[in-house]
Amino acid sequence: MKGLIVVMLGVGMLAVGCGSSSGGGGGNGASGVASGKRLDSLTDAEKAMLCDWQANKLGGYGMSVDCGGGFTLDAEPSQAECVSSAPTSCAATVGQAEACSNAMSCSNLIPNECAPLFQCS
Numbered sequence: 001m002k003g004l005i006v007v008m009l010g011v012g013m014l015a016v017g018c019g020s021s022s023g024g025g026g027g028n029g030a031s032g033v034a035s036g037k038r039l040d041s042l043t044d045a046e047k048a049m050l051c052d053w054q055a056n057k058l059g060g061y062g063m064s065v066d067c068g069g070g071f072t073l074d075a076e077p078s079q080a081e082c083v084s085s086a087p088t089s090c091a092a093t094v095g096q097a098e099a100c101s102n103a104m105s106c107s108n109l110i111p112n113e114c115a116p117l118f119q120c121s
Helices: 003-011 044-056 079-084 094-103 112-119
Strands: 064-068 071-074
Touching: 044 079, 044 094, 094 112
Parallel strands: none
Antiparallel strands: 064 071
């Protein structure tokens, strides 16, 4: 798993309330992509919107949050890399991905809201 999904499962984008090692956290909310749309049916423009929203949660592409204890949350290095590594098989929706992103924090790296994303590849 790479891209949007990896980002949401603890190796990127989702630090809410953690200290930042190379950028600030972003706000909560929605990406602007229709929440009911499946992740594997997004257009490149929609993938870019979701990637940008997620990257903003860590202060931008290439940024990271140090959660301590050897754990970090790392943003994708670029929008192009995030878009190109988006899942090709995934029944999870944008709304589920956003809920996962919004629920994740340094103290809760894999919240229950992320369960629908585990089947994605």
